[in-house]
Amino acid sequence: MSLAANRAAAVARPAEAADAATAPFTYVGIVTRAIAFAVDGALIQFVALVVAATFALILSVVSLGDDLKTVMAAVGGVAYVVWLVGYFVVFWTASGQTPGNRLLEIRVCRAADGAPPAPGAAVLRFAGLILAALPLFLGFLPILTDDRRRGVHDMLAGTVVVVVPPRPPPPRMR
């Protein structure tokens, strides 16, 4: 392929990406989302365990009073919550894809325009996730009946979960 043709193809790629963003969505169902969430959960817990084990080792060597240990435990709990919320909010806001979503090739986006959700919407979605899970996960049942496969948290945040279309391979330089 000539240099001019390669340049033309490189210019065409962003146009293709723009077309993909506004193309009809393929909504993702409950099983795929559950697997992606399980992967994220495993990752979150793994990191939390490693950090907690490290601190536990340090504390086992350093002799602290019981009050201080209680404070440390509380700080640890708060840190865990921050880590948990931050993980989802940051990934959803940045690209709409957590590592688990990336593995399953799905993403969270605004129902209106397909863009990643705003930080506020992402926090709201996370809160909705907790609410949906509380009553024995009943908040996720609408995913099975809604035409756009949305759960309660999606409806609250105005988001949908869609399949990421496969990327076309880059044109070969000759």
Place this chain on the structure above:
Amino acid sequence: MRTRVEAVLRTGGSIGGAVISPVARRVNGAAVATLDALLDSRLAGDVVERVAASPLVTRALRGALEGPLVEALARDLVRYQVADRLLSEGLVEQTTQRMLEGAELERVVDAALASPTVERLIGSAIESRLLDETVARLLDSDDLWLLVEEIARSPAVTEAITRQSVGFADQVADGVRARSRSADAWVEQRARRVLRRRPAPPPDAGAP
């Protein structure tokens, strides 16, 4: 008497030698010069060529080779250590060099490889105990395992293994994705049937 005769003879021989020697020397010199001239002449070359091309020489050589000449030649070669003398002059090295540089070696090797005899020999060697013993010795040697280690550590091999692993991981991920999408549709279908809802629209029918 005897002594006088001997003395006379000695005197006569001395006189004769003194007179005849210069003449004889001149005659000898002339004869040698004549011979040299003859050998350098074109006539001599023609004569030699004719003789060499004649059937007479061929018959003579054949007769010589059929006869005891060959055995006598072989004995003399050994007696006068001709082979040792040739080898000390570098004959083997020169011959080997010439063979390696020439096209004859390639022709010989090609002919050998194309020959069914060589094929049979190779087959016999493979089927014989020789190959088993060779393999057993190789397996016992440390050099073989050193070589295997080097190959295993080489960048090309590690890169190939990494590519295979990544490819395998991709395959597994693709499989998981495909199965999860099928499971999505199946679970949704069952749920809608239980809840008496209309069937779900195709998953890609939605628009933002």
